[in-house]
Amino acid sequence: xxxxxxxxxxxxxxxxxxxxxxxxxxxxxxxxxxxxxxxxxxxxxxxxxxxxxxxxxxxxxxxxxxxxxxxxxxxxxxxxxxxxxxxxxxxxxxxxxxxxxxxxxxxxxxxxxxxxxxxxxxxxxxxxxxxxxxxxxxxxxxxxxxxxxxxxxxxxxxxxxxxxxxxxxxxxxxxxxxxxxxxxxxxxxxxxxxxxxxxxxxxxxxxxxxxxxxxxxxxxxxxxxxxxxxxxxxxxxxxxxxxxxxxxxxxxxxxxxxxxxxxxxxxxxxxxxxxxxxxxxxxxxxxxxxxxxxxxxxxxxxxxxxxxxxxxxxxxxxxxxxxxxxxxxxxxxxxxxxxxxxxxxxxxxxxxxxxxxxxxxxxxxxxxxxxxxxxxxxx
Ligand code: GMT
Numbered sequence: 001x002x003x004x005x006x007x008x009x010x011x012x013x014x015x016x017x018x019x020x021x022x023x024x025x026x027x028x029x030x031x032x033x034x035x036x037x038x039x040x041x042x043x044x045x046x047x048x049x050x051x052x053x054x055x056x057x058x059x060x061x062x063x064x065x066x067x068x069x070x071x072x073x074x075x076x077x078x079x080x081x082x083x084x085x086x087x088x089x090x091x092x093x094x095x096x097x098x099x100x101x102x103x104x105x106x107x108x109x110x111x112x113x114x115x116x117x118x119x120x121x122x123x124x125x126x127x128x129x130x131x132x133x134x135x136x137x138x139x140x141x142x143x144x145x146x147x148x149x150x151x152x153x154x155x156x157x158x159x160x161x162x163x164x165x166x167x168x169x170x171x172x173x174x175x176x177x178x179x180x181x182x183x184x185x186x187x188x189x190x191x192x193x194x195x196x197x198x199x200x201x202x203x204x205x206x207x208x209x210x211x212x213x214x215x216x217x218x219x220x221x222x223x224x225x226x227x228x229x230x231x232x233x234x235x236x237x238x239x240x241x242x243x244x245x246x247x248x249x250x251x252x253x254x255x256x257x258x259x260x261x262x263x264x265x266x267x268x269x270x271x272x273x274x275x276x277x278x279x280x281x282x283x284x285x286x287x288x289x290x291x292x293x294x295x296x297x298x299x300x301x302x303x304x305x306x307x308x309x310x311x312x313x314x315x316x317x318x319x320x321x322x323x324x325x326x327x328x329x330x331x332x333x334x335x336x337x338x339x340x341x342x343x344x345x346x347x348x349x350x351x352x353x354x355x356x357x358x359x360x361x362x363x364x365x366x367x368x369x370x371x372x373x374x375x376x377x378x379x
Contacts, residue, residue: 001025001030001031001086001087001364001367001371002030002031002033002083002084002085002086002087003022003025003030003031003032003033003085003086003087003088003089003367004033004034004035004076004079004080004083004085004087004088004089005018005019005021005022005032005033005034005035005089005090005091006018006034006035006036006072006076006088006089006090006091006096006099006100007019007034007036007040007090007091007092007096008036008091008092009036009037009038009039009040009041009043010040010041011041011206011235011261012206013121013122013174013284013286013287014091014092014119014121014122014124015040015041015042015091016042016286017091017119017121017151017174017175017286018040018089018091018119019034019040019041019042019043020042020175020177020356021089021175021360021363022034022043022050023042023043023045023047023050024177024356024360025360025363025364026047026049026050027047027049028360028364029049030049031049031051031083032049032050032051033051033052033053033079033083033085034050034051034052034053035053035055035072035075035076035079036052036053036054036055037054037055037057037068037072038054039052039054041263051083053075053078053079055068055071055072055075056071056075057071058071068095069095069098069099069102070099070102072095072096072099073099073100073102073103073106074103076088076099076100076103077103077106077107080103080107080112080114081107081110081112085114086114086115086367086371087114087115087116087117087367087370087371088100088103088104088114088115088116088117089116089117089119089367090116090117090118090119091118091119091121092119092120092121092124093118093120093124093125093129093138093141093142094124094128094129094134094137094138095137096118097116097118097138097141097142097144097145098137098138098140098141100116100118100141100145101116101140101141101144101145104116113374115146115147115370115371115374116144116145116146116147117145117146117147117148117149117366117367117370118141118142118145118147118148118149119148119149119150119151119172120142120148120149120150120151120155120159120169120283121151121155121283121284122151122155122281122282122283122284122304123210123281123283124138125138125150125155125158125159125162125163125283126155126158126281126283126304127210127281129162129163130162130163135163138163139163139164139165142159142163142165142167143164143165143166143167145167146370146373146374146377147170147366147367147369147370148167148168148169148170149169149170149171149172149363149366150169150170150171150172150283151171151172151173151174151283151284151305152171152173152283152284152304152305152308152309153171153305153308154283154304154305154307154308155171155283155284155304155305156169156171158304170366172359172362172363172366173284173308173309173354173359174284174285174286174289174354174359175289175354175355175356175358175359175360176289176290176293176351176354176355176356177355177356178293178351178352178355178356180266181266181269181290181293181294181351182266182270182293182294183269183270183294183295183348184266184267184270184294185270186267186270186271187271189267189268189270189271190271193230193232193257193271194230196228197228198228198229198230199223199227199228199229199230199273199274199335200229200230200231200232200271200272200273200274201220201223201229201230201231201232201272201273201274201275201276201331202231202232202233202234202268202269202272202274202275202276202291202296203216203231203232203233203234203275203276203277204233204234204235204265204268204275204287204290204291205234205235205237205277205279205287206235206236206237207235207236207237207238207239207240207243208237208238208239209238209239209280210279210280210281210282211239211277211278211279211280212278212279212280212301212321212322213233213239213243213278214242214243214246215276215278215301215322215324215327216231216233216276216277216278217231217243217246217247217250217252217256218250218324219276219278219299219324219327219328219331220252220255220256220276221250221252222324222325222328223328223331223332223335224252224255226332227332227335229255229335230255230256230257231252231255231256231257232256232257232259232268232272233256233257233258233259234259234260234261234262234265234268235260235261235262236260236261240258243258244258265290266290266293266294269290269291269293269294269296270294272291272294272296273296273297273335273340274296274297274298274299274331274334274335275287275288275291275292275296275297275298275299275316276298276299276300276327276331277298277299277300277301277306278299278300278301278319278321278322278324278327279300279301279303279304279306279321280301280303280321281303281304282300282301282303282304282305282306283304283305284304284305284308284309285300285304285305285306285309285310288300288306288309288310289309289351289354291347292309292315292347292348292350292351293348293351295344295345295347295348296344296347297315297316297334297340297343297344297346297347298310298315298316298317298347299316299317299319299327299330299331299334300316300317300318300319301318301319301320301321301322302318302319302320302321303321306318309350309354311346311350314343314346314350315343315346315347315350316330316334316343316347317330317331317333317334
């Protein structure tokens, strides 16, 4: 198949999933055309089946906001026409689904039909999408997509509960490449960070409010009073300055390191003993899956799709959003020497269920289904 993939080319989960999906499909022989405003961070290799089309967004003094959606739709039209694409797969509803609808209509006016698959990732539904400023467009473009997938059952249900959706939504979870995400031998790194045998606790995110990083830091503060530990915070974003201040106020700045955005996050995860994800909302929790693949047990909130990933009492524990004391109690249980190896083992076993080789065929089968139904629509 010749597939156009549209995504946000950032370190964020939706961009990572879209890029890794495209890479996987290209390795399976499909021709993949990325259409983005910048090279996605994980698109850093050569493959004869991968093409990259940059969306050029010309500015003009009249524009307070450059019309990205218009430029994107035009680029989609051009790539579909000249590369003869079979299908467009857009990740994140806003504004990619509506831009794809515009491209589809332009192409249709020229006698060319291209089906559009939209994947919902979370914040496009749970945070931004339901805002009245966007809701009518989100509802319309989901309904007008030829196929819609959501990354968890919880997100599927939330989409159906929030918007007036007249179509099926297929659940296809996030996935992991276990060749890349595995526990690497990085003992020297562990010794450098934890010179006195401390436990190592990790959080990775884009440092947005929805991640409740204060809860992660407060949990660490309390854990550290009972079990000597260190904390690594990977990522960056709007909450960074506030969280740094919190660490100074709690006088734990010596024990907490901010690593910023990292490409090789698996190297950090390889030396971690525990991963914290206390999010207010989390449609799937790709960062937690990456941790599990590196044999790191989880302490998460029970928000969104996290219960579909983190098996309570097996791969870690779930707590109510904001219940830091419960997270601390569970963390101390996992960190006991007798328990830690069991949870680590279980985390990896669970991660195996989300191996890319299981999930990629689900997307391929879904594309086939959409293409078949679309042909029926056209003829
Ligand atoms: O986590 C973020 O804030 C980034 C966000 C995104 O859209 O890039 O991630 C969302 O999509 C990921 C991939 O499907 C999911 O694993 C994340 O759980 C989801 N984030 C939220 O729902 C907050």
